[in-house]
Amino acid sequence: MSGAPLIQSSAAHDDGVYIEGREGHDGHGHIKSFVRRAGRMSDAQHRYFDDMMPKIGIAYRPENIDLNAVFGRDNPKILEIGCGMGETTAKIAEANPDSDYFGLEVHVPGVGALCKLIAEKNLSNLRIGNHDAVEVVRDMLPEGSLSGIHVFFPDPWHKTRHKKRRLIQPHFVELLASRLKPGGYFHCATDWENYALQMLDVLGRETSLQNSVANPTAEALAAALEADSSAGLAGFAPRPEYRPLTKFENRGLRLGHGVWDVIFEKK
Numbered sequence: 057m058s059g060a061p062l063i064q065s066s067a068a069h070d071d072g073v074y075i076e077g078r079e080g081h082d083g084h085g086h087i088k089s090f091v092r093r094a095g096r097m098s099d100a101q102h103r104y105f106d107d108m109m110p111k112i113g114i115a116y117r118p119e120n121i122d123l124n125a126v127f128g129r130d131n132p133k134i135l136e137i138g139c140g141m142g143e144t145t146a147k148i149a150e151a152n153p154d155s156d157y158f159g160l161e162v163h164v165p166g167v168g169a170l171c172k173l174i175a176e177k178n179l180s181n182l183r184i185g186n187h188d189a190v191e192v193v194r195d196m197l198p199e200g201s202l203s204g205i206h207v208f209f210p211d212p213w214h215k216t217r218h219k220k221r222r223l224i225q226p227h228f229v230e231l232l233a234s235r236l237k238p239g240g241y242f243h244c245a246t247d248w249e250n251y252a253l254q255m256l257d258v259l260g261r262e263t264s265l266q267n268s269v270a271n272p273t274a275e276a277l278a279a280a281l282e283a284d285s286s287a288g289l290a291g292f293a294p295r296p297e298y299r300p301l302t303k304f305e306n307r308g309l310r311l312g313h314g315v316w317d318v319i320f321e322k323k
């Protein structure tokens with residue numbers, strides 16, 4: 057690790073207008089799981105981004121970082137990919153002060169919103185990276201450095217032609233699994249049934265991971281994928297207490313929509 061500062065101080069926005077992501081390939085061979093969006097940040101998001109990111113932002117750079125040095129202690133390190141507006145991220149960090157959380161989010165207003173929560177709750181165990189998770193995991197996180205990975209409600213990319221943009225793909229899952237310590241956990245959740253089946257399938261094929269609950273048989277999983285239905289399929293985990301229900305999820309559940317948790321462990 058070189059002596060360059062880890063802190064992210066450059067705001068990716070100007071006059072409230074932000075630009076993020078890139079369409080299609082990034083020139084390094086991977087398809088982005090997000091698209092360029094232009095929009096406005098609220099004044100508060102802008103202010104908190106500028107005030108907090110120099111203190112708690114972890115800037116992207118193409119070299120390994122020492123997370124124990126970043127947090128100043130040798131406690132479990134949990135990565136969250138796609139924090140959105142950060143409510144869940146902040147709640148989990150607040151409820152688990154003995155673990156350290158590294159949240160990644162490309163959406164700049166979301167990062168501003170999470171900065172506000174970190175300031176208001178005075179959280180010292182949560183840091184943010186405002187960069188593509190694929191590059192951060194690939195370039196910055198050492199093998200075996202994580203005790204857990206959260207991927208909650210990743211963009212479902214509903215249309216068949218967009219499925220290649222989904223985050224949970226074999227290559228990225230293999231990379232993520234390599235960053236887990238033995239016994240570390242990989243937790244995905246989604247409210248999109250087809251993506252839930254993909255998560256179970258892709259994580260189930262990663263040989264360094266094992267399902268935390270009974271795995272479906274290969275025949276049952278193949279039949280479920282063919283039918284595009286999870287009905288009666290084993291392999292999904294009950295929602296653990298540490299993942300709080302979101303307002304959006306609560307409303308969906310009341311309307312009878314499903315939510316699936318997929319939790320694997322590193323062998």
Ligand SMILES: C[S@@+](CC[C@H](N)C(=O)[O-])C[C@H]1O[C@@H](n2cnc3c(N)ncnc32)[C@H](O)[C@@H]1O
Nearest residue numbers: 089090138139140161162163188189208209211
């Ligand atoms: C549907 S939202 C879910 C947000 C949050 N986890 C929740 O449960 O409400 C998915 C988020 O993932 C972010 N995202 C997608 N691809 C990403 C990537 N490669 N790196 C970092 N964030 C990403 C998006 O910007 C978006 O905010």
